[in-house]
Amino acid sequence: MRADLFVCSGVLIVGLMAACRGDVITPDAGTGxxxxxxxxxxxxxxxxxxxxxxxxxxxxxxxxxxxxxxxxxxxxxxxxxxxxxxxxxxxxxxxxxxxxxxxxxxxxxxxxxxxxxxxxxxxxxxxxxxxxxxxxxxxxxxxxxxxxxxxxxxxxxxxxxxxxxxxxxxxxxxxxxxxxxxxxxxxxxxxxxxxTPGSACDVLARDCTDSRGCYPSPKSGGVCVTPGTLAEGEPCAYVNDCQEGSACVKNGTGLVCRRLCRAPSGSPGCDSGQTCQGLQDYPGVGVCVR
Incomplete structure (x- = not known):
C-alpha cells in the first residue's frame, strides 16, 4: 500500500485542531x-x-x-x-x-x-x-x-x-x-x-531520494510522500495536494497552498510583499503570507 499542526500564539500552527483565532494558519490534517x-x-x-x-x-x-x-x-x-x-x-x-x-x-x-x-x-x-x-x-x-x-x-x-x-x-x-x-x-x-508515514526528510532541503516530495506531517515531521500539482494560492484539502515546496494550510476558514520558506528569513524566501510566518513545532520553517 502506498500509505500523507497547534498552540495559540503568533506562529503558524502545525496540528489537527481548530485554530484559536482567525489569524492562525493550520497545515492540513494529513497527506493524501x-x-x-x-x-x-x-x-x-x-x-x-x-x-x-x-x-x-x-x-x-x-x-x-x-x-x-x-x-x-x-x-x-x-x-x-x-x-x-x-x-x-x-x-x-x-x-x-x-x-x-x-x-x-x-x-x-x-x-x-x-x-x-x-x-x-x-x-x-x-x-x-x-x-x-x-x-x-x-x-x-x-x-x-x-x-x-x-x-x-x-x-x-x-x-x-x-x-x-x-x-x-x-x-x-x-x-x-x-x-x-x-x-x-x-x-x-x-x-x-x-x-505509517514515509521516510523522514527536510521540508526546505527537499531531499527525498525518489519521485516523492517532502511535506510537513502532523506527527512525524517532514515525510516523503507523493507530491501534488496545485499551485500557490489554489484551494486544497491535503498537505501534499500542493506542489513540492508548498503545503496546504488553513488561513481563516479556507485551505490553500502556501509556499514553504525559511523563518524568519533566509533561503528559500518569499516574494516581495510577503512575509515568512513560522510553523509551530518546525523551528526555522514557515509559509509565505501577505
Whole structure:
C-alpha cells in the first residue's frame, strides 16, 4: 500500500485542531497518499456523488446533520472535501447496538452501511479478507472501526490487513498517522485510515531520494510522500495536494497552498510583499503570507 499542526500564539500552527483565532494558519490534517484498497475498481454507478460545501474532515464540521465530511471526487474530476449522505460514520461507529459501520459493495456500488458486528472480528493489524453474503453483499472481516486494505510486499505479492478509519491524526496511535486514503468501487468517497508515514526528510532541503516530495506531517515531521500539482494560492484539502515546496494550510476558514520558506528569513524566501510566518513545532520553517 502506498500509505500523507497547534498552540495559540503568533506562529503558524502545525496540528489537527481548530485554530484559536482567525489569524492562525493550520497545515492540513494529513497527506493524501492513495492506497487503493482491495475493493478498488472505479466509480461507475455512484449512489451519492457528494455535496461541495467546503466542509472540514478533521473536525467533521460544515455538513448537514447525518452527513459525513470526507475527501471525494469533485464534479470536475478533481479531489476535494464533500458532504456525503449514508447510514453511518465509520469513525464514529454510530450504528445501533450490535452493528458496525462498514463499506459494503453490491452490484458494483459501495456504500456505508450498518451490518452485524459479528461479521467483523479481526483486530487492527490482523490479516483480513473480503467475504460474500447470500444476498450478494461484499464486506470485509475487520472489527468495528477498521477497514481491510492491501499492501504490496517486497517479493511482489499482496497482503491484506485491518487499518483503523480516521478523520484526523488524533484518532491514530503514534507513530501511525491519518494518512492512507482508500478507494472503493462505485463510490466517490475517499476515506482515510491510520498508516505509517514515509521516510523522514527536510521540508526546505527537499531531499527525498525518489519521485516523492517532502511535506510537513502532523506527527512525524517532514515525510516523503507523493507530491501534488496545485499551485500557490489554489484551494486544497491535503498537505501534499500542493506542489513540492508548498503545503496546504488553513488561513481563516479556507485551505490553500502556501509556499514553504525559511523563518524568519533566509533561503528559500518569499516574494516581495510577503512575509515568512513560522510553523509551530518546525523551528526555522514557515509559509509565505501577505
Amino acid at each position: 497518499t492513495d492506497s487503493g484498497v482491495f475493493r478498488d475498481g472505479g466509480t461507475s454507478g455512484v449512489p451519492d456523488p457528494g455535496t461541495e460545501t467546503g466542509c472540514d474532515v478533521a473536525t467533521q464540521t460544515g455538513c448537514a446533520a447525518g452527513a459525513v465530511c470526507l475527501r471525494g471526487v469533485l464534479s470536475d474530476g478533481g479531489l476535494g472535501t464533500l458532504c456525503f449522505s449514508g447510514e453511518c460514520d465509520p469513525v464514529a461507529q454510530n450504528c445501533p447496538e450490535g452493528n458496525r459501520c462498514a463499506y459494503v459493495r453490491r452490484d458494483n456500488v459501495t456504500t456505508r452501511r450498518c451490518i452485524p458486528a459479528s461479521t467483523g472480528t479481526v483486530t487492527e493489524g490482523g490479516a483480513c479478507q473480503s467475504v460474500t453474503t447470500a444476498e450478494g453483499d461484499f464486506h470485509d472481516t475487520c472489527a468495528p472501526g477498521l477497514s481491510c486494505t492491501d499492501r504490496s510486499t517486497s517479493s511482489g505479492g499482496t497482503t491484506f490487513t485491518c487499518q483503523r478509519f480516521c478523520h484526523s491524526g488524533e484518532q491514530c496511535t503514534a507513530p501511525l498517522d491519518c494518512i492512507d486514503v482508500l478507494r472503493f468501487e462505485g463510490s466517490n468517497e475517499r476515506p482515510r485510515v491510520c498508516g
